[in-house]
Amino acid sequence: MTDSKTTQGSPPAAPAAPGVAAPFTALLIAVLSFSLMQTMVVPALPDLQREFDTSTTVVSWVLSAFLLTSSVATALLGRVGDMFGKRRVLIASLTVFALGTLLAAVSNSIGMLIAARAVQGVGSAAFPLAFGIVRDQFPRERVPVAIGLISSTFGIGFGVGLVIPGPLVDALGWHWIFWAGLVVIVLGILAVAAFIKESPVRSPGRIDWTGVVLLSAGVVALLIAISQGKSWGWGSGGVIGLFVAAVVLLAVFVAVESRLREPLVDIRLLRRPAVATSHVTALIIGFGMYGAFTLVPLLAQTPPQAGYGFGASVTEAGLFMVPMAVTMLFASPLAGRIGAAVGFKLPLVLACLIGVLGFVVYAGAHDEKWTMYTGSAVLGIGVGFAFAALANLVVSAVEPSQTGEATGINTIMRTIGGSLGAQIAASLVASDTVPGTSIPAESGYTTAFTMSAIALGVATLAALAGPGRLRKAPAPAKTPARPSRSTTA
Structure with missing residues (x-):
């Protein structure tokens, strides 16, 4: 099918540049800069609440403001990139992101910091734009693995963003979270400007x-x-x-x-079974998986006197997320290779099943550090498979000129699911406390992890409901041509 909106046709099988290492590295830095900033502020929230003498509700807007603007920017700027050029819009988005980060670094009031975080949310456009650039300019055989690695950066940055702030805040103060983030963003802008060429695929029109x-x-x-x-x-x-x-x-x-x-969004895309089931699965996966990113460090920081927990510091608690980031780094490209060989339905189903296993470990064996590390490592494989498979399923189901808007909506679905899952998981944990204290009871964590395991079981069914087989049908064998019969003796 040919998209009439594509002004210059589909991209060639391979980009004009002889290699993709430099542009791919530039895209990784760009998306990493955004994914880090999602969670780097989380460990510093108690410090921010004390410094600005504000309530928990008010300080929570440091996260909420970022989430709200990023959800809007993802859909809008993904579409604008399809219209006016993905490289141009990516650089503009990262520049606004850098300005918001600079404003956060020099903030001297909670209101100024919340406003800065809202400006930072514009950087979310890095993901749909990066997916589009890969599809437009990379050799076709490298696209699945490249999209898998870029997708994994979302989760890796999310997890690593919980580890880095501890030492920074302890040694230098919370402002340095944003100064460090600004360095990565500026590197991303310079790398994109130097190594990324403008996309040849456009979808002209009006906003x-x-x-x-x-x-x-x-x-x-x-x-x-x-x-x-x-x-x-x-x-x-x-x-x-x-x-x-x-x-x-x-x-x-x-x-x-x-x-x-x-x-702004072609509703006809949502009627395609591959796109619709990918969005629904992304919503459920987000609901199930995102609770682990915040609950695991909180559980680790619980004092052992409560009957569970390890009394970890902020820095030590973040280390429980490291195995997840490591396995995710290897799982996403592996999912890309599996998907390229047999189709992406299989890695998506495997992602959900592996995620179920990870949360079962969390729910039933969180009394030892090594079991928590094991659960994180297992869940990292599931997250890596999921992010890679979802992105590739959506990209392969739409025209090149629609990549930005389609992957943008998929990101929004995952964000909404993750927000809902994280809030419900937090409510479950806070619903009961250890007698005589304000410390959450262990049963709250067990219930929340069990809920996530059930959600990923439902996501498995949603993934199975998608079109296609778990494995591509083998190509029919060629039948050798029969020799023609001679009409003469």
């Missing part, structure tokens, strides 16, 4: 501002309801009203986009 407003308002309402559900109360009028508003706004968005010639 659908009505769609931007409706999608932004719907996603913002949904994420505010999720992020504030615990503090406001899940049954409160504010949270219920926001959920209703989100449903109405997103329904209107779908109705409007279905009638436009140049929509």
Whole structure:
């Protein structure tokens, strides 16, 4: 099928450049800079709350503001990159990201820091734009592995971002979280400018501002309801009203986009079975997996006097995430190779099943450090497989000119699922405490990890419901041509 919006046709099988090592490294640095900034601030939240003398609800907006703008920017800038050039938009996005990080580094009030984090969220566009650049410019046989590695950077940065801040905050103060992040972002900008060529694939048109407003308002309402559900109360009028508003706004968005010639999101893409099941699976995987990123360090920091936990410092607690980052680094390219050979449905199903195993270890054997390290290593394989398979399934199901918008929506689905899962997991952990203390009871962690295992079991069913077989059908063997019969003796 040929996309009429593609002005210069499909990209060639191989890029003009003789190698892809330099451009690929540039993309990795760009996406790593964003993924690190998602969680580097998490270990510093208690310090921020004390320094600015504010409440837990207010300081939580340091995370929520980033999440809200990143969700909106992912969809909008992915589409803008398809229209005006992915390299150009990637550099602009990273530049705004750098300015937000600089503002955070010099912040002297909680309001200024929250505003800076909102500006930082624009950097989320790095992921859909990077996927599009890989598909447009890399040799076809290298695309699955490259997308797998870029996808794994999301999780690696997420995990490593929980490890690095401990020593930085202890030695230099929380401002240095952002100064260190700024260095990585600037390196990413310079690398992209030096080694990435502009994409030859474009999808010209006009920006659908009505769609931007409706999608932004719907996603913002949904994420505010999720992020504030615990503090406001899940049954409160504010949270219920926001959920209703989100449903109405997103329904209107779908109705409007279905009638436009140049929509922000081509709703017809969502009707493709491969795209639809990938988005649903991403939502459920996000719900199941993201709780581990924050719950494991919290469990590790629990004093042993509570009957569980290891009394770890912030730095030591972050080390429990290192095995996950290491195995993810190897799992994602492996998933890319498996997918290229037999199709990406198999690695996605395996990702969910491996994730179930990881959370079973967390739930049933979290009383020893080595079992927690083992659970993290197993879960890292599942996360790596999942991120690589989801991205490749979406990319292979759409035209090159639609890569940005399609992968952007998949990222949003994963973010929404992750936000909901993390909030519910936190609520489960906080629902019961050790008698006479404010320390969460061990049963809360066991319940939360079990919930994640069940969610990934459901994600397995969603992945199996997707089109295609678990393995590609073997190519039919060629039948040798029969010799023609002679009509003469």
